[in-house]
Amino acid sequence: MILFVDDEIRGVDSYITELHLSGFDVSFQENVDEALRVLEERIDDVDLVILDIMMPPALTFIDMDTQLGLRTGLRFYEKIRQEAPGLPVIILTNVVDERVRQTFSTDSHCSFLMKEECLPFELVEVVKSWLGSPQVELISSLEN
């Protein structure tokens, strides 16, 4: 399962639909509290995390340094690494601050993608590079 964490479904809807059509099982979470709960309770089911950076800090990160939510994803990433050091993570964001990109540069299990440069099928290619191709395409799931 892919855990997709982003606070705005509208901005990532096409990515999610493309992932579904390509046969991937996606759990979308728009609230970081809920996303963290999924990560902790279903850690064995999560094969990969796709993560935004600018998100409301919610209860989990309200007292941490998130720069008023501008960097909540960094704190979430740290939690992922505490729970699962080798879990593939794709950062999918509109944040262009080079310092943010640098944070992930030494992590060999992490890809950094800019939303405005990454089309849905390109995201799927990156996911496949981590997980391989799924066996069944789930086109029919969208017809419902």
Add this chain to the structure above:
Amino acid sequence: VNEKLMEPVSQANGRCDVLDYLRHLVERTEAYIVPEKRKEFESEVRLILSALTGEQKQQEVFERIFHELRAPVAGIRSTASFLQRRIKELDDVLIQHKFDDILIDCEILKGQMWKLEHLLGRPLPISKAQKTIVFRDIVVKIIKQLRQVAAAQGFDPAKIEYHPADIPRIIISVDRAKLNQVVYNLLINAIKYAEDDCKSFTVRTMVDETEDNYMIKFKDWGIGIKKGLEETIFEDGFRAPEAINKHITGSGLGLTIARKIMREIGGDLVLANSFKPTEFHVVLPKKLKEVTHDTVR
């Protein structure tokens, strides 16, 4: 004296927040400076403080604005690419949904460009005023577009309510793109800042009339505006903490621009009620001003 001044730094174990340090500095320095010099020193440090705060605030506002510029661009690109590759596999409803998404992103993008113009101190772009049936040409169109945004957030789209039978036919000559932006900003805010509980979600639009004005009223039952912030919400870059916690993106310029637009055309935007319902009134004079760049400047 130096020891005393450096206390907050050492107390913070080397993690020195510049603003906090300077605030401590002001408090502590007062005790060590001769009274006649105190005022001058204090004002100088406060100036540094305000400049620092301003710069930080400015950076934050710029980062939010550029983030919001990239978001619709990314949205349009990804939706268009998705449609291009998958259109034969999709049903008509989903295709329509995707085209609506592109239109909404275009509207967002246009709004962001206006915010940038505003920040750069330029007048808002002006197109020719055209005869407009306000509800048919603007309000209803935007409501229809935004219903799917509400649905995506788990709300019942039918709860964005208007009753055509109760609405007078307002026909005015106006820069339609601008009035569009005002109505869009108000309605998207009502959706963005709704309560989490889907059952309480309601946005209601109605029209009232006085001798000189029409008033388009937008009511919602969302998180509302805290007491004391009724005017602050119209200031450049202001975002209430509860708004940030609800929706991280947002430059805090939407209401500023909306009010600016309404005042430019001789109307106004006012907050009539701040909580349950939150109620904004778009005041549309029956005789609108002709706006040119000269009058805007």
